[in-house]
Amino acid sequence: MKRVLLFIVTNLAVMLVLGVVASLLGVDRYLGAGGLNLTTLLLFSALIGFGGAFISLLMSKPMAKWSTGARVINESTDPTHRWLVGTVERFALQSGVRMPEVAIYDGEPNAFATGASKDASLVAISTGLLHSMSRDQVEAVIGHEMTHVSNGDMVTMTLIQGVVNTFVVFLSRAIGYFIDKVVLRSDNRDGPGIGYYVSSFVLQIVLGIAASMIVAWFSRQREFRADAGSARLMGRPQSMIGALQRLGGLEPGALPQSLAAMGISDRAHGLMALFASHPPIEERIRALESPARR
Numbered sequence: 001m002k003r004v005l006l007f008i009v010t011n012l013a014v015m016l017v018l019g020v021v022a023s024l025l026g027v028d029r030y031l032g033a034g035g036l037n038l039t040t041l042l043l044f045s046a047l048i049g050f051g052g053a054f055i056s057l058l059m060s061k062p063m064a065k066w067s068t069g070a071r072v073i074n075e076s077t078d079p080t081h082r083w084l085v086g087t088v089e090r091f092a093l094q095s096g097v098r099m100p101e102v103a104i105y106d107g108e109p110n111a112f113a114t115g116a117s118k119d120a121s122l123v124a125i126s127t128g129l130l131h132s133m134s135r136d137q138v139e140a141v142i143g144h145e146m147t148h149v150s151n152g153d154m155v156t157m158t159l160i161q162g163v164v165n166t167f168v169v170f171l172s173r174a175i176g177y178f179i180d181k182v183v184l185r186s187d188n189r190d191g192p193g194i195g196y197y198v199s200s201f202v203l204q205i206v207l208g209i210a211a212s213m214i215v216a217w218f219s220r221q222r223e224f225r226a227d228a229g230s231a232r233l234m235g236r237p238q239s240m241i242g243a244l245q246r247l248g249g250l251e252p253g254a255l256p257q258s259l260a261a262m263g264i265s266d267r268a269h270g271l272m273a274l275f276a277s278h279p280p281i282e283e284r285i286r287a288l289e290s291p292a293r294r
Contacts (some may be wrong), residue, residue: 018051031192036177042170049165057158060114061101061122070103070124080130087142088123091233095150097121104130109247113145114154121149133246140230140239147229153222160218164211172207176200212275219277224287237288244288248281 022028022044030041064070073081081104088102098119109128115121123145130138148154180196227244231237273280 017055018048021051022047030173031177035181036174038174041173042166045166045170045173046162048169049167050162053158053162053165057154058116060116060154061120064112064114064122064124065103068105068107068124070105070122072101072103072122074099074102083135084125084138084142087139088146091143091146092149094233095146097146097150100146100149109133111141111145113148115149117155118149118152121154123149133243136239137243137246140234140243143230143233144226144240144243146233147226148222151222151225151229153226156222157215157219161215164214168204168207168211172200172203175203216275216277220279223278224284227284227288231288241285241288244281244285 019028025043025047027040027044027047030037030044065072074085076082076085081102084104085102089099092099098121100113100115100121100123103122103124105124105126107126107128109126109132111123111125111129113121113123123142125138125142129141133141176196176199177192179199180192184193184195227240230240234240278284
């Protein structure tokens, strides 16, 4: 319930901020008696599309800690914590990135990386993962997450999300206006008719679903690269293969939607596989076993 409430409150806050900014800049006035101003609409769409994505990125670390209850352990003297921090530090040095914050959180097997940049990141591991895997397998999972960090995947996915969001906002309103004025022949001289609002609302949902599939495809390709990166950091693919095989026999812990793409595992079947942030574990293992993909 806490995660759902956080998701709703965060999104309402983001939309409120973007609405105020759009009003101050005047880019929310793309419709009027003179018709549709495509340039202003494009600026409005980019503000909403990229603005929301980047605000979420900037808020990602504190929101991740709050929503999962993650506890930073960089200064902890606990032996297990020191081993986790030492592993992350070793991989950070190998990858040439600044040492991330390291955290653990209570939950089923999973792990994630987040942060506004590769030099201001957070790597979190669940207690379920620690209790379910060998140290070698846990280190491979950490290598996977550290590859996300060193590849700048958080920023890359934000940019992709911003682009598709912009197109969804722009096309839904432009096509909605066309339907209202050309197809339905609305003669409302003060602005668009009801057909514009209904069609643009429906189109935003439909195009949003298509956009989600595009973002998910990019996320799945990025997972293959993170697996391969873990194999390089570990010096062998067997450790990551073993971690994936172990994950295949476990039920992965659920993560907040904003963090799901940065987790170690996600399961989806049938049509829902088109929206999955991670490829099937069997495909990931085959990719690691193939010299061409390493």
